[in-house]
Structure formats: C-alpha cells, structure tokens
Amino acid sequence: MQMKHIYAFESMDEYKKHEDTIQQLCKKLNDYREILEREYALVDLPKGVLWTTEELATTVFSEIPIPAYTNKDLIYMVPDIETWRKIFIKQLDGKKLPHVQRFYENHTESELLIILTHELTQHSDLFLDDFDDEKESGIWFEEGMCFYLPRKILLSEDEFNEITDIERELFEAFKDEYGNHSLKDFGSCSYQGTLSSTMFDYWRSYLAVKFLVEVHANNDIKLVFHEYHKWFKEGKKVTLTEYFDINSLF
Structure with missing residues (x-):
C-alpha cells in the first residue's frame, strides 16, 4: 500500500x-x-x-x-x-x-x-512499543534513533558531523537549565513552556543514541537494536538507560 x-x-x-x-x-x-x-x-x-x-x-x-x-x-x-x-x-x-x-x-x-x-x-x-503505549522507559531511545537513522542515511559525512556539532552545542548551552533529570524521564522539562525545554531531550537523546551506535556498538546499528530488543523481551527489569549503562553520560 x-x-x-x-x-x-x-x-x-x-x-x-x-x-x-x-x-x-x-x-x-x-x-x-x-x-x-x-x-x-x-x-x-x-x-x-x-x-x-x-x-x-x-x-x-x-x-x-x-x-x-x-x-x-x-x-x-x-x-x-x-x-x-x-x-x-x-x-x-x-x-x-x-x-x-x-x-x-x-x-x-x-x-x-x-x-x-x-x-x-x-x-x-524495530521499535517495540505501540503508538498508544506510554513508552515510559524507552521513548528517549526511539526519538534519538529516529533522528540518528535518517541523518546517517541521508546526509553526507560532513553534514552529519555538522548537525551533530550543532546539537551538542545546544545541549551544552541548555544543560544547566534542563539537564537535571534522567534521560529516561524524556519530556519532563516541557512543562516549562519554552521551545528549548521541549527540544532539549531530543538533542540529548540523539547524542545518546549516537554514542550507543558509534562507541558502545562500534558503528553496528543492528547490534544496538538487538540489545534493545533483548531488554524489552526480558521484561524491562531495569530502565533502558541503566541497561545500556549511560545514566552518567547524558
């Protein structure tokens, strides 16, 4: 269709x-x-x-x-x-x-x-939550990956690096204001009503997924999805940030 x-x-x-x-x-x-x-x-x-x-x-x-x-x-x-x-x-x-x-x-x-x-x-x-699920623990992963994949596929290497640098600069500029909550609590600053408070977790989630793919999994996107599926099928016993051990990084 x-x-x-x-x-x-x-x-x-x-x-x-x-x-x-x-x-x-x-x-x-x-x-x-x-x-x-x-x-x-x-x-x-x-x-x-x-x-x-x-x-x-x-x-x-x-x-x-x-x-x-x-x-x-x-x-x-x-x-x-x-x-x-x-x-x-x-x-x-x-x-x-x-x-x-x-x-x-x-x-x-x-x-x-x-x-x-x-x-x-x-x-x-590849994303295992349905649209009507609350996605309490893993929404940061889905949102970050949904930016990472099209950028990696559609942009040149220079363009990819440039937008990464831009979003890292934005993350650094706003982390003192909006970075005091865990990555798993995606969207918890949006109540503040500014566009940057809403977008902050998107920038952070993209950078976290980029780290998982390029550092944690040595550029193997499918391996990251495999580990995400394993976490999900084992019953999400810990948060996804704990499972990937990135709580302290982002």
Missing part, C-alpha cells in the same frame, strides 16, 4: 506556495522509505502524509506545539520553510549562539527533510 498525500490548506494559493517543496520532499521520502523497508523493518506504513499549515497543525488537528508529528495512521507535516526557520531560531531562546543561528538559517531545507523522515522512522517495527 502506498502512502496517500493529503493537502489541508485554506486556499489554493497556500497550496501552490508550497507545491514544489512538497514534491521534492515526497520524492526523497519515498527513496528513504524503500531503505527502511529493506533494512529497518518498516512493514506497516502510515496511511498517508497530511500537509498543512502551522496554525492548523497546532490548533485544529492537534495542540502539539511543534508542527510535525505522527500517529498510527498519519504523518502531519508543515512544508513551509519560513515557518521552520523561525522555529529553529526560536530554539535558542535568546541565547547568543551565532554559529547555531547561521546553521539553521542556511540548512532549513535539509533539516525539514530530516524531520519528515524522523516521523516515518517511528513506524518501523
């Missing part, structure tokens, strides 16, 4: 404004989908991608503040590059990080693709 592409815009002009971007993203998403199906257990596709505006994504279809998300049936995605550029800059919460700001101003389009493919990656059967 192929994914449907559904357009929810309030005018034809709004759709036309983003038509080229959507077409480019659809082609790259399809290429990435084939890799996931072949290598990373993507079996049940979402029924489609719903392309819409930031306003509709965050006030009508959901109250999630970031206008890209997925559920069992649909990926909701905003294709407006200017919207995402503003969101990326807003992550800084007024901190003077000129290198980070320049990166997002110049790489919004590639980051938009990574966000879209992150949402598709969440449908892989």
Whole structure:
C-alpha cells in the first residue's frame, strides 16, 4: 500500500506556495522509505502524509506545539520553510549562539527533510512499543534513533558531523537549565513552556543514541537494536538507560 498525500490548506494559493517543496520532499521520502523497508523493518506504513499549515497543525488537528508529528495512521507535516526557520531560531531562546543561528538559517531545507523522515522512522517495527503505549522507559531511545537513522542515511559525512556539532552545542548551552533529570524521564522539562525545554531531550537523546551506535556498538546499528530488543523481551527489569549503562553520560 502506498502512502496517500493529503493537502489541508485554506486556499489554493497556500497550496501552490508550497507545491514544489512538497514534491521534492515526497520524492526523497519515498527513496528513504524503500531503505527502511529493506533494512529497518518498516512493514506497516502510515496511511498517508497530511500537509498543512502551522496554525492548523497546532490548533485544529492537534495542540502539539511543534508542527510535525505522527500517529498510527498519519504523518502531519508543515512544508513551509519560513515557518521552520523561525522555529529553529526560536530554539535558542535568546541565547547568543551565532554559529547555531547561521546553521539553521542556511540548512532549513535539509533539516525539514530530516524531520519528515524522523516521523516515518517511528513506524518501523524495530521499535517495540505501540503508538498508544506510554513508552515510559524507552521513548528517549526511539526519538534519538529516529533522528540518528535518517541523518546517517541521508546526509553526507560532513553534514552529519555538522548537525551533530550543532546539537551538542545546544545541549551544552541548555544543560544547566534542563539537564537535571534522567534521560529516561524524556519530556519532563516541557512543562516549562519554552521551545528549548521541549527540544532539549531530543538533542540529548540523539547524542545518546549516537554514542550507543558509534562507541558502545562500534558503528553496528543492528547490534544496538538487538540489545534493545533483548531488554524489552526480558521484561524491562531495569530502565533502558541503566541497561545500556549511560545514566552518567547524558
């Protein structure tokens, strides 16, 4: 079954404004989908991608503040590059990080693709929690891996290293404010209401998964998934951070 592409815009002009971007993203998403199906257990596709505006994504279809998300049936995605550029800059919460700001101003389009493919990656059967599960112990692993995989597959080595450096810089800039909880308590700072408090655990989870793959497993992604599955099937007797022994690192 192929994914449907559904357009929810309030005018034809709004759709036309983003038509080229959507077409480019659809082609790259399809290429990435084939890799996931072949290598990373993507079996049940979402029924489609719903392309819409930031306003509709965050006030009508959901109250999630970031206008890209997925559920069992649909990926909701905003294709407006200017919207995402503003969101990326807003992550800084007024901190003077000129290198980070320049990166997002110049790489919004590639980051938009990574966000879209992150949402598709969440449908892989390699992740053992269902969409309606609470995912209390392992959500950091899924969220981090869903950024790691598309970046590793779609970006050049230089691009991959650059976004890693950017998110490490953001992690370091905000860890004193938001880093006082365990990695397993993903999202526990989001109640503070700032974009950086929400995004902090995504940056941290990506860096943790990168460490697991490249250091702990010597670049063997499948080995990391094997250990994650073993933890799950043994009954999650300890938290996943304890199982991987990374509590003190992130």
